[in-house]
Amino acid sequence: MPAKDVLAAGVVVFRPGKRVLLVHRPRYDDWSFPKGKLDRGEHVAVAAVREVAEETGLHVRLGPPLAGQRYAVSGGRMKAVSYWVGRAVGSDDVSGYRANAEIDRVEWVPYDEALDRLSYEHDQETLREARPLRRPTRAIVVLRHGDARSRKAWRRQDDRLRPLLQAGRQQAQRVIPVLAAYDVTRIVSSSSTRCVETVAPYADTTGWKLELEDGLSEEAASAEGVVGLVDELLAADEGSVVCSHRPVLPTVFDALGVRDPKLETGGLLVAHVRKGQVLATEAHQIH
Incomplete structure (x- = not known):
């Protein structure tokens, strides 16, 4: 059986003037982007932000994803x-x-x-790919609530009160640094308990206000209301997260003008927005 890949993450960080952040490693005498290996169980986006902070002292937010690199390292891996x-x-x-x-x-x-100055051709290729995407973007994160009690096991009449399972509460904790990696500062959630419990830990950790919207719930959602909210978020100058339910999410994605990724519970789609237009998307699953 072939050895598993060594997984790593990094960021091509820009600032005005088409300047890019490079680091020099004395052990290899090379110039590259800040990057490093994932910690055990760490989400790849979280690792990227952490590595930049550790190697440069800067706190960054992630913009559009780039094509990955894959190359041989010592030990035949x-x-x-x-x-x-x-x-x-x-x-x-x-x-x-x-x-x-x-x-x-x-x-x-x-x-x-x-x-x-970059020492490796694959880094030069990555920089060329990043150049047209260097301008600042903001993220709209569409999040499906975490694993919840089943409808069959929920004996109360009001399904809106159905809570997360322990696995769902763990997903809510693990999504905290992922949302932070995209600099989410606005939190909008369905008022149903399973959605509130999915994003409340992020609100509690960061201090950002948690906005509850009946219009994102399965029971009260309307196409007009969802489209109005998405239009508002597209026009805003801040990163945001919208937490809702499987039956409502297709309307959210249609309003964003992106393909529905059919998120599982605890799944999220990140739409990278500039001047009201979605430039790129990426999907992740929180386990």
Whole structure:
């Protein structure tokens, strides 16, 4: 049986002026993007943001995803690296970075110079792919609630009160750093308990307001109301999450103008938006 790939994640971070963030590794004497291996059980998007913070000191939000890289590493194994375009949240100043044995230089480099300085052809290809996607975007995350008690096992008359199972509560905890990776600051949820319990931990952790909408519930949703909400989020200048139910989600995706990915419970789709237009999407499953 072939060895499993070494999984890693990184970010091509831009700032105004078509400058890209590069790091130098003294052990290999090479220039590359900030990246690193996933911790055990870590979500790939969370790993990407964490690695940038550890290697450069910057907190970033993820923008559109890029094509992954896969190449041979020592020991006869392959490394698979997932990449995103990213932007700094807050200050992008790296002048105070302290060199260490792993990363001894962190620099903002003009695009053309970065192409020459990057040590590997696969990184040069990734930078070329990232260039047209470098402008800031915001994320609209469409989230299906976590694993909930079955309708059959729920004996109360009001299905809106049906809660999450323990597995669903674990999904609610695991989605916290994923939403943070996309800099979600607006939280909109169906008023049904299973949706509220899915996003309440993120609201509690971040302090962002949790907005409850009856119009996102199975019982009260209307196409007009869902379209109005999505139009509002498309026009907004902040990252957002919408938590709803399987019967309602096709209307949400239709309003966004994207294909329905048929999310499982705990699944999410990230739509990357600029000037009201969806530029890219990606789907993830939270286990």
